[in-house]
Amino acid sequence: MPIATKISAPAPRPKRRKVLWLAALAATAALGGLAYVVTGGQNTVDEGLQERQMACSEAMYAMGWVLPDHTTDQRCTELSGGLAGHTQSGTFRMPRAEARPWLASLSGERVQPDGVGSDSVVERKEGLALGVLRPPGSLQADEVRVDLRWEGEETAVVTFETFDY
Structure with a gap:
């Protein structure tokens, strides 16, 4: 009887994870900046008005x-x-x-x-x-x-x- 060997997919490369993480971080920062521009920064500047x-x-x-x-x-x-x-x-x-x-x-x-x-x-x-x-x-x-x-x-x-x- 043949011995079964387990074949698994190669592990993701650490470099690819880092690139995906940086891309997600950049997208979040861009969306936050866009939200600030659209609202005119009112929540920050006029918070106490x-x-x-x-x-x-x-x-x-x-x-x-x-x-x-x-x-x-x-x-x-x-x-x-x-x-x-x-x-x-x-x-x-x-x-x-x-x-x-x-x-x-x-x-x-x-x-x-x-x-x-x-x-x-x-x-x-x-x-x-x-x-x-x-x-x-x-x-x-x-x-x-x-x-x-x-x-x-x-x-x-x-x-x-x-x-x-």
Whole structure:
């Protein structure tokens, strides 16, 4: 009786395994780079970017100011983190008769555009405006712009936005 011999396939060469492993690694890196480009790197660059609703009184307090009495329809937002720095914006309504005295009471270094009064409040047909550099509160904004638009004889719509340059 003949003796059976076991014939087996030759073992894969170690060099071929290394080439396949390197090819898989290169493909993974290429796909990861493509994913980064497609998403704009948002998960990495803007990871901490957060927007949140906040009370307008809290926003005013952060600037070292007080929200005027008798406000309605308050909508204020804070945007922080990432490339945005830290900014706040908002809008609310207030009595028109109280608008100029409130604007004049806001503390901070005033932007002095040409042709404005000593209180730096800009008067326009449609309302009032004021720019304040570096408000005194805890929010370290470089500038705050406040615009008031007349809404009828009784009401003014206030819009503000902070800028962190």
